[in-house]
Amino acid sequence: MYKDELIKYYNGIAPSDEQRERMLKGIKAASKKKTLNIKNISTITASAAACAAIVFAVSNYRITDNAQDLTPVIPTPAPTQNQDVHGFVIEESEDILPEITSHPVPTTKPFATAVPKATQKATSAPVKTSAPEMKYQIQSTSVPVQENIAAEVKEQKTEKSDAVEFNKKAITVTEAPVNDTVQADNEIDITDEIVPEAAMTVQTAVDEMYVEMNINHIEAALRSTSGGSGGGSSSAASYKAEKIGIDEFEESTGIKYSENLSVPSDLQNNTPHEMSGIANSWNYIYSSEDGERRMSALVSKFYIENINPENFMMSTFGDCEVLIKEENGVYSAVFNKNSISVRISARGITEDELKDFIVSAVLG
């Protein structure tokens, strides 16, 4: 075995004498650091505020030939695209974003705190017709991504008797900014690489779980690079896999593509979100050979801020809040991690197995 080689390698990693001395010096220096007096902080803050006020005042006054005439120059804000030259707000027509104006966005607590990082940055972006942060409800059909969700809701309404209850579900989806201009202006570091990287973390966790569960058959793993047009998950998913090319798909995921791709309806109905056809998402579907134990993990750049918390139990794993529900033996779990959202649906596994998986996926 390579144990001896490993030990040899580890033996080789050691700080030099110079490094040891330097580190010890650093520790000694750190011990002598004095903490800043709180009174000093307030003095410094007050001085800084005074300086800022002076600079602001000076920069807004123009000295003219007449020394008496110190005219304050009040900067006029440039009209945004929603304003005319007089600053009046131009109302958007209802057919552009009907849901925003007609339905209030639910104000219940978002379940993850880590997610708004990118969203907060995006709000400081210059006003554009396609604003980087968009909040809308699932009934909206104005945005391509929403079409899928809306389609799913319609299906639920017709198929289930508790359509009214389902209709109460208010899912707020915040689209991660992908606009190049926004990225350049605000240094938003969300790139396409994030999703595959995060997806690999989840994939590894799923792999581990399936090693433990003695499930060795991977049915399919999909990558969707653009929003789909809705419809059945099975066909949409196959289409996505074929669209990027099976070779590319296999190369990028490292998983063999299966032609017999199908997502059971019970999994589809119990996932808190559409399983496929979401832009910039990765979808992993795993199954035992007999189909008894199945699991799917969808990783996407869409943050779910609020998914009907009444039906889900919230569990905390590390600093990540995970929503879990169980219905007819099918578990659903949703969480946000590192600017992406992960949605899991699993059947034929125990709650402990699911939690083990989430621990691996969340805490790495």
Next chain:
Amino acid sequence: MDKYSLWSNELERIYEQYIDMVYRICYMLLMSCAEAEDAAQNVFIKLMNAKNKPTGEEHLKAWLIVSAKNECKNILKHWWRSKRVALEDIKEQGEYMKESENEVSRSVSQLPEKYRLPVYLYYYEGYSTDEIAKILDVNASTLRTRMVQARKMLKLILEKEGLGNV
């Protein structure tokens, strides 16, 4: 009197005894000499400032391992790290790396971060999987699975590099 002089004898003993281990862990997770040095130093500063100091040798060792891991995680997720290329990636590694540069070192560095520490603790520090699971606060079966995966990956990498006999 500063914190160091209050605890200097004990801290120096701990430093001498564990600096290699802490540095190794930091290096393995960060794969950068300079960052490993910073991280290792911070671990001992944390120990010096800790209100509840670890009691007993085993507790101390476990405390240092976990602190080193956490320190590295903090460095890894820092925005600064994602925006730059380490000098080591461009130039060659330090002196000691030249000596130990072999297939195994390259394959260990190719392992995902979460596998590197368990492999090190198991093979070098001699901890059992249950002990490692307790130290790293992960499920024992998850850890065993990680070990299996790590061995598989090492095997694959070594085979790829022409060292099939593993």
